[in-house]
Amino acid sequence: MQLKAILFDLDGTLLPMDQDEFTKIYLKMVTEHMIAQGYEANGFFENFWASVKNMLKNDGTKTNEQAFWEKFTETYGEASISAIPYLEEFYKTQFQSIKDLCHIIPEEQAIDTIKKLKEQGFRLVIATNPLFPEIATHSRVKWAGLDIDNFELCTTYENSSFSKPQIGYYQEIISQLGLMPEECLMVGNDVDDDMTAAGLGMKVFLLTNHLVNRQNADISIFPNGDWQQLLEYIENNK
Secondary structure, eight states, X not given: OOOOEEEXXXXXXXXXXXXXXXXXXXXXXXXXXXXXXXXXXXXXXXXHHHHXXXXXXXXXXXXXXXXXXXXXXXXXXXXXXXXXXXXXXXXXXXXXXXXXXXXXOOOHHHHHHXXXXXXXXXXXXXXXXXXXXXXXXXHHHHHTTOOGGGOSEEOOTTTOSOOTTOHHHHHHHHHHHTOOGGGEEEEESBXXXXXXXXXXXXXXXXXXXXXXXXXXXXXGGSOEEOHHHHHHHHHHTO
């Protein structure tokens, strides 16, 4: 079956970064920002993280945005919905500095690959774990030196009802594209999160430039390699 759409993970794939460093700085900054808005210092981090984990176990019955705020308000009450503008302000301002704090530099090979695939007529998707709002996700796409308009879909917590590595996450994407799994290729650097797309029948390619393999799995079972090998794989599977 002809390959029509290519899904790309963002962090570690299109956007090289130290994931642990990014998470540490991000959580510290958002906690400090919200404490400055009047939230108590004791417990905010734990409650914020619990709300994030509620998105990770979302079962498709609600958006990830709803799952996050459902847990957040469970702790702080319905009035805590007033925190939304504070978080939006954070993503517009302090969040943007994380690019420099984490020394994030766009990867030219990723930029060139997206350009080539776009010119070849492939439908392109940013398939990043949808735990962030659109404003934060689109910012990270920009950090990668990419134009969000080159992608037909970008998964965010507003438009997604599952998270990686759930198979429902990938099913939701192909349903929105109106394609069969066999017409799609998932490209990512994380064995656990990205390669699960194969369970749906999608083609997969494990990018090894910044490989994440927590379980030390045998990666030879997946097509894998660098950006040039990815292009060769796509050429051979059109």
